[in-house]
Amino acid sequence: MARRWSITTGISLVETLIVLAALLTLALLxxxxxxxxxxxxxxxxxxxxLTGLSQSVAIYQMQTGxxxxxxxxxxxxxxxxxxxxxxxxxxxxxxxxxxxxRIVIGTLADAMSHGPGSGVGWxxxxxxxxxxxxxxxxKLRLLFHERSFADxx
Numbered sequence: 001m002a003r004r005w006s007i008t009t010g011i012s013l014v015e016t017l018i019v020l021a022a023l024l025t026l027a028l029l030x031x032x033x034x035x036x037x038x039x040x041x042x043x044x045x046x047x048x049x050l051t052g053l054s055q056s057v058a059i060y061q062m063q064t065g066x067x068x069x070x071x072x073x074x075x076x077x078x079x080x081x082x083x084x085x086x087x088x089x090x091x092x093x094x095x096x097x098x099x100x101x102r103i104v105i106g107t108l109a110d111a112m113s114h115g116p117g118s119g120v121g122w123x124x125x126x127x128x129x130x131x132x133x134x135x136x137x138x139k140l141r142l143l144f145h146e147r148s149f150a151d152x153x
Contacts (some may be wrong), residue, residue, distance in 0.1 A: 015104050046095070046097060046138070047138065049093055055085050056088035060088055068083055080093070087110035093122070095121030097134070097143060098115075098120075102119060102120050107125050107127075108128075112135070112144070
């Protein structure tokens with residue numbers, strides 16, 4: 001009797017599932033690194049924006065003898081008019097963490113209590129005459145959603 005051999009081509013369901021499981025495992029292992037890298041980029045952008053805004057406020061104070069009057073007053077342009085008018089900023093700055101340009105009056109503690117969904121991008125601290133980024137603790141370099149951020153609120 002002649003024996004018949006059949007040649008099958010392709011991969012089996014079990015092999016497909018093994019490959020998918022391996023890819024899923026790799027994705028789960030890499031996800032924290034990707035998140036960490038994006039958080040680091042947001043922190044760098046926040047630091048750069050805050051530095052630029054601090055310099056703009058300082059220049060405004062030197063040129064006019066006082067702090068920008070409309071910051072945080074809730075005007076239609078979010079209160080950035082004084083800095084835009086004399087060319088210190090070209091448009092209301094966007095907070096890279098939450099995408100908001102809105103600026104309100106408050107303190108660093110207020111800034112640390114505003115998460116990504118608060119709709120507030122910046123906090124104007126009238127007493128300290130400085131701008132804080134909502135959801136960011138710059139000295140600790142922590143964003144609102146990071147685990148240890150809750151310890152400093």
